[in-house]
Amino acid sequence: THFGYQQVDVHEKQAKVAEVFHSVAAKYDLMNDLMSMGIHRLWKRFTLEKSGVRKGQRVLDIAGGTGDLTMAFSRRVGPDGQVILADINASMLQVGRDRLTDKGYVGNVEYVQANAEVLPFPEAHFDCVSIAFGLRNVTDKDRALGEMARVLKPGGRLLVLEFSKPNNPLLSKAYDTYSFTALPFMGRLVTQDADSYRYLAESIRMHPDQETLKQMMQDAGLDQVQYYNMTGGIVALHKGIKF
């Protein structure tokens, strides 16, 4: 399709991603619940369990958007810890900041507009770095993973939660049909924007599968990389340790 970003210019992809998230920011949480039938909450809860984050630690939530993970991390690290929600998109960042502030998450959360490919933080700074449903939107994924490894302290954990490859061909077919028909349909209904959701479906299909992402994380300097399939591999959590 015309959003098949492997053929398009890098800047074109970045511009498309910006347009998509400006367009969906206000309705993002509602769409997340609708599209995943609420299951994204379980995927995120599992991610949190695997994070090993404790009181007083410093966490970076990249592509944090409206802040689901940031909120949970903020509770975990407590008043002596710190969570930074970073996102490239000003509209998403605004919605996230308003939402968290309204819910009373103040004091240990900060907001930074940043591209995952060029993180404005010193090396060995964080105990945990997360990126949930964000990596597939990043143009240079290897560079971004390298940056994530750089800002992690030795022994720190990187968590990548992302759509992946369903491990059963039947599920894979059903899921493909769902992504390319129901998603744009719901997108149009709720946000008057079917194109953005068509882009999302396309970006999911193009994303590296479980083993490829594992290798990419190893190449970026992460150790003990393992992944957990969820919902039949529709989503996978990859975890790696900085050595």
Ligand code: SAM
């Ligand atoms: N992490 C949140 C969650 O799980 O609900 C939000 C995920 S949302 C699907 C993807 C987010 O990635 C958007 O907020 C978008 O602005 C952000 N994003 C896209 N490209 C990015 C990049 N290169 N660097 C940082 N954030 C990016």
